[in-house]
Amino acid sequence: MKNVIITGTSRGIGYELVPLFTDAGYNVLALSRNSAPISSINLDGCTMFPFDITDSKDILMVSQFVKENWKQVDILINNSGALINKPFAKTSIDDFLSVYEVNVFGAAALTKAVLPFMKKDGHVVNISSMGGVQGSVKFPGLSAYSSSKGALIALTELLAEEYKETGPSFNALALGAVQTEMLEEAFPGFNATVSAEEMAKYIMQFSLSGHQMYNGKVLQVSNSTP
Secondary structure, three states, X not given: OOEEEEEXXXXXXXXXXXXXXXXXXXXXXXXXXXXXXXXOOOOOOEEEEEOOOOOHHHHHHHHHHHHHHHOOOOEEEEOOOOOOOOOHHHOOHHHHHHHHHHHHHHHHHHHHHHHHHOOOOOEEEEEEEHHHOOOOOOOOOOHHHHXXXXXXXXXXXXXXXXXXXXXXXXXXXXXXXXXXXXXXXXXXXXXXXXXXXHHHHHHHHHHHHHHHOOOOOEEEEOOOOO
């Protein structure tokens, strides 16, 4: 039975991913600041506790949980995301830091904590954005968010190279428009043609098998941006 860690599970794609994995028989550690949405649906095989990806004590708590209960992690999906929609002139350095702390530093810290429990056939999937892809269309107001997602892509490529002999594999999915609360924050009133559940199904399948064909790759999963 595979053990899966998913961050950002209180809403959107992360919320949809959890029951997909548990219904398929996987053990899931669902991590988000607000654990109430997942705990309310009472899923077998799912463990959750309030988790702040920017808090080193919470990162340590994940390591301790895995060491005491699982011993091994097969899949890590870094799905947590923070977004600020402001003109660059009004985006403070503190705004940049708050976004990067979740989207880059937090993902790096959790990955570092989980790596000792992953084997060569493990898979780390980083959820990025089309806004972070070089040469893609960029949108005003998303300077902190899009640049942080670009940094996450670069980190994915670097770690794949650094761990190519020992594993696990690292890949990034650069998502386009998906109907989530975060999309509404970035593009108020825009209606995407892809639902959170549809994208979650794609991410699940990729996390289970994508590393057989890809390592250090950025796959653009998008039919509109936005």
